[in-house]
Amino acid sequence: MKQEAPVKKNETYCMKITDIGLQGQGIGRIDGFTVFVEGGLPGETIEVLIVKVQKHMAYGKILRILEPSAFRVEPPCSIASVCGGCQLQHLSYEKQLxxxxxxxxxxxxxxxxxxxxxxxxxxxxxEPLRYRNKAQFPVGKKQEQLQIGFYANRSHRIVDTDVCLLQHPVNDEIVQIIRDFLTEYHIEPYREETQKGLVRHILTRIGKATGEIMVCLVLNGRNLPYDKHLVERLKKIPGMTSIVLNENAENTNVILGEKIHVLWGKPYIRDYIGPIQFEISPLSFYQVxxxxxxxxxxxxxxxxxxxxxxxxxxxxxxxxxxxxxxxxxxxxxxxxxxxxxxxxxxxxxxxxxxxxxxxxxxxxxxxxxxxxxxxxxxxxxxxxxxxxxxxxxxxxxxxxxxxxxxxxxxxxxxxxxxxxxxxxxxxxxxxxxxxxxxxxxxxxxxxxxxxxxxxxx
CATH class of the missing domain: 3.40.50.150 (Vaccinia Virus protein VP39)
Structure with a gap:
């Protein structure tokens, strides 16, 4: 006889969080049955609404934190709970380690x-913020509004944002310039559902030791209309070294295609790890x-x-x-x-x-x-x-x-x-x-x- 789970969808329960899962969810048990809860921290007692029940586990949503963890902190980013980029901003850095x-x-x-x-x-x-030297911003549209940001957790829904606290600060300026350019010249972003539109992603790389900057626009095609106007704006940023296009017309989740076209500057930037210098192209694997x-x-x-x-x-x-x-x-x-x-x-x-x-x-x-x-x-x-x-x-x-x-x-x-x-x-x-x-x-x-x-x- 099939044994029923001790929890039911849309029912409310009280539970204690005992661990953190690989996706950052809090983990606890209700009558021995494992429940994953987004945003829960070990040691917390919470009131949880069950939103999904499977054979061996369930998923819940926090309604109230009855006893908060001593290590819970206010996330520095306002969209940390919806963006898929961070999972642990609500946990003190000492406890993350x-x-x-x-x-x-x-x-x-x-x-x-x-x-x-x-x-x-x-x-x-x-400093556990602003440490990344590489960013990949998906570009899309929602209700005719341009969206540039990051994918929500476990989805391809873009969370629109002007600032990412993990990325180098110059990215905020780059994204705003490109956002204004695409809007001004009515250049359509790529839409996964129709495979139409031109601009798929914005890739940036920064040489932490050299200050050199690369901007790469990933296109569903070969050419970017009015590209000279974008180049004029981007090259005013101190350290701008490389502005390139990447061709990717495939129906794929892979971000970069194989073909690179240089719009301005060099096809690479330089950086150092210790005394060793590296040349980094858009396609290079280089630690972030x-x-x-x-x-x-x-x-x-x-x-x-x-x-x-x-x-x-x-x-x-x-x-x-x-x-x-x-x-x-x-x-x-x-x-x-x-x-x-x-x-x-x-x-x-x-x-x-x-x-x-x-x-x-x-x-x-x-x-x-x-x-x-x-x-x-x-x-x-x-x-x-x-x-x-x-x-x-x-x-x-x-x-x-x-x-x-x-x-x-x-x-x-x-x-x-x-x-x-x-x-x-x-x-x-x-x-x-x-x-x-x-x-x-x-x-x-x-x-x-x-x-x-x-x-x-």
């Missing part, structure tokens, strides 16, 4: 079966928080503990950010990345920094790494992996196990897939020594981790 440390520890234990390893306190930012990125890379360098004689393999190397950082201390660094343009950028970045002990291969890591092992008999001393959220491909992990490096340094942006991958390495002769969370994305539920893994001899 503690929660992220706890999240990594729980995932290692529950998913990876890794116990007895200390997860160090999360390294936080000096350069100050914390330097923290991550310095920690990776510390864990690698290079003496100058090591061969280092950097898997998922992107534009060579970690590779070139490590090359300062290694005999040789070999980087592998699937995106051809990223490898071109990596080689160029090595050239402009005068780094001659780094070489790069383009292709899928799960194909290139076994090839390097089998055909070149490559046996690196240290392997660094910085995979996407899905973690390492199992063939990559198997080849790491065969290569038997002294150390693996794993830089992770998802502690769940990190835990899964560490479990595989642990079962095959490796030991997790240190785990260091780093807050790369303040006010959100995301956390980076740097992990030292050593071979058990």
């Amino acid at each position: 503690e929660w992220k440390q706890s999240l990594v520890q729980k995932n290692l234990e529950r998913i990876g079966g890794i116990k007895g390893v200390e997860v160090l306190p999360t390294i936080g930012m000096k 928080n350069p100050e914390q990125t330097q923290v991550i890379y310095e920690k990776a360098l510390e864990f690698a503990d290079l003496k100058g004689e090591e061969v280092v393999l950097d898997i998922y190397c992107g534009i060579g950010t970690i590779s070139l950082f490590l090359a300062q201390k290694a005999k040789e660094v070999i980087g592998v990345e699937v995106i051809p343009q990223a490898i071109e950028n990596a080689r160029r970045n090595a050239e402009i920094n005068g780094i001659k002990n780094a070489r790069f291969f383009v292709g899928k890591a799960e194909q290139i790494i076994p090839m390097l092992y089998e055909q070149e008999n490559m046996k690196p001393d240290v392997i660094v992996v910085d995979p996407p959220r899905k973690g390492c491909d199992v063939s990559v992990l198997n080849t790491i196990i065969k290569m038997q490096p002294q150390k693996v340094v794993y830089v992770s942006c998802d502690s769940a897939t990190l835990a899964r991958d560490l479990s595989i390495l642990k079962e095959n002769g490796f030991c997790v020594k240190k785990v260091q969370p780093v807050d790369q994305f303040g006010m959100t539920t995301h956390v980076e981790s740097v992990v030292l893994i050593t071979r058990v001899d």
